[in-house]
Every structure is written in structure tokens, then in C-alpha cells.
Amino acid sequence: MHVFxxxxxxxxxxxxxxxxxxxxxxxxxxFGVGGGFLVTPLLFLIGIPPGVAVATSANQVVASxxxxxxxxxxxxxxxxxxxxxxxGGGLFGAAIGMAVFNYLKRLGQVDLxxxxxxxxxxGVIGALMFIESVNxxxxxxxxxxxxxxxxxxxxxxxxxxxxxxxxxxxxxxxVIPPVLVGFGVGILSAIMGVGGGFIMVPAMIYILGMPxxxxxxxxxxxxxxxxxxxxxxxxxxxxxxxxxxxxxLLAGGVAxxxxxxxxxxxxxxxxxxxxxxxxxxxxxxxxxxxxxxxPADLFxxxxxxxx
Numbered sequence: 001m002h003v004f005x006x007x008x009x010x011x012x013x014x015x016x017x018x019x020x021x022x023x024x025x026x027x028x029x030x031f032g033v034g035g036g037f038l039v040t041p042l043l044f045l046i047g048i049p050p051g052v053a054v055a056t057s058a059n060q061v062v063a064s065x066x067x068x069x070x071x072x073x074x075x076x077x078x079x080x081x082x083x084x085x086x087x088g089g090g091l092f093g094a095a096i097g098m099a100v101f102n103y104l105k106r107l108g109q110v111d112l113x114x115x116x117x118x119x120x121x122x123g124v125i126g127a128l129m130f131i132e133s134v135n136x137x138x139x140x141x142x143x144x145x146x147x148x149x150x151x152x153x154x155x156x157x158x159x160x161x162x163x164x165x166x167x168x169x170x171x172x173x174x175v176i177p178p179v180l181v182g183f184g185v186g187i188l189s190a191i192m193g194v195g196g197g198f199i200m201v202p203a204m205i206y207i208l209g210m211p212x213x214x215x216x217x218x219x220x221x222x223x224x225x226x227x228x229x230x231x232x233x234x235x236x237x238x239x240x241x242x243x244x245x246x247x248x249l250l251a252g253g254v255a256x257x258x259x260x261x262x263x264x265x266x267x268x269x270x271x272x273x274x275x276x277x278x279x280x281x282x283x284x285x286x287x288x289x290x291x292x293x294x295p296a297d298l299f300x301x302x303x304x305x306x307x
Contacts, residue, residue, distance in 0.1 A: 001013065001014055001015070002014070003017075003244065003248070004244075005048070005052075005242050005244050005245045006242065006244060007052055007056075007239075007240060007241065007242035007243075007244075007245070008048050008049055008052045008056075008242050008245060009049075010047050010048065010049075012046055012047070012048075012245075014248055016046060017245065017248035017249060017252070018248055018251060018252040019252065020039055020042050020043070020046075020249065020252065021039070021248060021249035021250065021251060021252025021253040021256065022252035022253065022255060022256035023038070023252075023256060024038055024039045024249070024252075024253055024256065025068075025252060025253035025254060025255060025256020025257040025258075025259070025260060026256040026257070026259055026260035026263070027256075027260060027279070037118070037122060037192070037280070037283060038279070038283055039057045039061075039249065040053050040054060040057045040114075040118075040192065041118065041283055041286065041287055043056070043057060043245075044290075048242075048245070050110065050111045050114055050115075051105065051110065051111075051238065051240045052240050052241075052242050052245070054101075054114060054191075054192065054234070054240075055231065055234035055235070055238060055240040055241045055242075056240075056241050056242045056245050056246050056249070057249075058189065058227045058230045058231045058234065059227075059231040059241055059246045059249075059250075061223060061227040062223075062224055062227045062228045062231065065220045065223045065224045065227065065257075066224055066254075068216075068217075068220050068257040068258075068260065068261055069217060069220040069221055069224065071257070071258060071261035072216060072217030072220065072261070073217070075217070077213050077214050077216065077217040078168070078214070078217035078218055078220075078221055079166055079168035079169045079210070079214050079217075079218045080168070080218075080221065081164075081166050081167070081168065082166045082168070082169055082171075082178060082204075082208075082210070082218050083218050083221035083222050085164070085175050085178040085179060085182070086178050086179075086181060086182035086185075086200070086218070086222040087182060087221075087222050087225050087226065088179060088182065089178070089179035089180060089181065089182030089183035089184075089185075089186065090182035090183065090185055090186035090189070090222055090225070090226040091186060091225065091226060091229055092183060092186060093182065093183035093184060093185065093186025093187040093189075093190075093226075094186035094187070094189050094190045094226050094229050094230050094233070095186075095190075095229075095233075096183075096186070096187055096190075097186060097187035097188065097189060097190025097191045097230075098190045098230070098233045098234075098237065100187070100190070100191060101190055101191050102237060102238070104191075105238070113191070114191065114192055115287055115290075115291055116291075117188070117191060117192050118192065118283070118284065118287045119284055119287050119288045119291065121188070121192075121199065122280045122281070122283055122284035122287075123281065123284040123285075123288070125199060125202060125280060126277050126278075126279075126280030126281035126284055127277075127281065128202070129202050129276065129277035129280065130274065130277035130278065130281060132206070133274040133277055134274065137274065160173075160174030160176050160177065161174060161176075162174050162175050162176060163175070168214055169208075169210045169211060169214050169218075170211065171208065171209060171210065173208065173209070177207055177208055178208060181199075181200060181203045181204070181207065181208070182200075182222060182226075184199065185199055185200050185222070185226065186226050186230075189223075189226050189227055189230045190230050190233065200219045200222065200223075201215055201216070201219050201276070204218065204219065
């Protein structure tokens with residue numbers, strides 16, 4: 001059964017939309033990512049216009065992240081203090097990202113820019129995560145089951161000023177790196193329609209030195225507010241949020257997040273990082289391959305408003 005999407009102006013099978021939302025929800029609960037890096041390309045593939053896909057996927061990210069966050073709150077694996085610091089940089093970054101998105105839209109280059117961002121960021125981050133995770137698993141096996149990853153006691157992060165103690169994470173570091181991480185994620189959230197977890201999670205582990213069990217819940221906490229702010233900005237400036245599409249994605253996402261949280265609790269931290277890296281790499285390769293293919297329509301007609 002097909003349903004008509006009024007803003008996207010296309011008809012799509014509603015079971016397909018529920019399936020996409022559910023799959024993204026599972027990822028949200030397992031890895032602490034909003035899942036926008038996956039749902040947005042999937043919406044591209046089923047014929048949703050890029051502008052609508054970016055704006056609406058940010059809305060879906062909020063729901064799946066809320067569902068996953070509730071499960072982590074029950075396990076007390078959320079560092080709220082770190083989340084607030086990340087959020088401060090994230091909201092500012094989202095505002096800057098919206099300005100860049102609207103500028104690219106006026107130039108008519110937003111579709112290409114979004115796809116190139118996916119290929120670049122997902123490819124680089126996925127490759128780095130995969131290499132590190134495989135090495136961590138190898139070290140763990142050679143050490144006879146010893147922990148594969150140990151946080152460094154001292155790094156450049158500890159040498160920066162304006163330090164703050166984060167008890168839930170067991171850290172005493174400068175607030176500058178978390179703010180910068182949140183800022184970068186906020187920009188990506190606005191431009192790419194993602195929660196930014198695919199960048200935030202490895203950054204929190206490898207740059208900030210946070211334990212993996214706290215990273216996922218804290219990442220979801222920040223994603224909720226940044227993605228919500230991004231959705232609001234898209235809805236009020238571009239009018240590109242499709243409510244009907246969002247409802248189907250939300251229904252699948254909320255249910256999937258609960259399942260993903262249960263699956264993630266049964267896997268080791270190194271296994272979670274390998275799976276996330278493989279997923280990120282596969283999405284990057286798929287989008288890059290689509291860019292290299294010759295389009296079905298070589299030319300398009302666009303109406304340009306006369307000044």
C-alpha cells in the first residue's frame with residue numbers, strides 16, 4: 001500500500017518507510033548514533049528529494065535517539081554534564097550549518113554538497129575506526145582476553161586550560177575539546193541531516209578518552225537537542241519537513257531503538273566499533289558509486305527567479 005507524501009510530492013510504500021525507520025532505530029540503540037547518516041541516503045534511493053530527506057531525517061533522528069536514551073538512563077550510562085558541554089557547541093554549530101545549507105541551496109549545489117560530505121566524512125571516519133578496532137581485537141586476543149583499549153593517562157587534551165571534572169566519565173579535562181566536537185557535529189547535523197553520532201562517538205572515545213559504556217548514552221543526549229533544533233530551523237526557513245514521512249519513520253524508529261539497545265548490551269565494545277565502522281564504510285561506498293554512475297537524465301530544467 002502506497003501513501004502520498006505531500007511535501008516530497010511522491011508516493012511510497014508505507015511498509016518500506018516503517019522498515020527504514022526500524023533499521024535506523026536499531027542502529028541508534030546499538031551504537032549511540034542518531035542514524036541520519038543511513039536514513040538520508042536510503043530516502044534518496046526511494047525517490048525522496050534531497051532537501052526533504054535531509055530535513056525530515058533530522059526529525060526522525062530525534063525520536064529514535066529519545067527512545068534509545070531512555071534505555072541508557074535506566075542503566076545510568078549517561079554523562080549529563082558532558083552532554084551539556086557538547087550541546088553548547090552543538091547548537092551554535094547547527095545555526096552556522098543552517099546558514100551554509102541555505103547558501104548552497106540558493107546556488108543550486110546543495111544536493112551535490114550533501115552527497116560529497118557523506119562520501120568524505122563517512123569514508124575517512126569509517127576507515128580509521130575499522131583499522132583501530134581490528135587492531136584492538138587483535139591485541140585483546142594476543143593478551144589472552146585483556147581489555148583491548150586503555151585510555152591514555154595524559155594527552156594534549158589534558159594540557160588545555162578551563163578544565164572541568166566529569167564524574168560519570170571519570171575525566172578531568174578542558175571543556176574546549178568537547179565544545180569543538182559538539183560544534184562540528186552541529187554543522188554536520190544541519191547540512192547532512194544527521195545526528196552526528198558517527199563522528200561524535202569515535203571523537204568521544206579517542207579524543208576525549210571517555211569509556212565506551214558512557215559514550216553511547218551521552219551521544220544520544222546531545223543528538224536529541226541538536227537534531228531537534230535542526231528540524232525546527234528547516235521547518236521554519238525551508239518548509240521542507242514532510243510530517244507524513246516523519247510519522248512513518250518515527251513509528252519504526254522508536255520500536256527499533258529498544259531492540260538495538262538490548263543487542264548492544266550483549267556485545268563487547270570492540271565488536272560494536274567494528275560493526276559501526278563496516279556500516280559507515282558501506283554507506284560511503286554506496287553513495288560514492290552513485291555519484292560515479294551516469295544519471296538517467298543528463299539535463300534538468302530549473303526555474304531561476306529574476307532579480
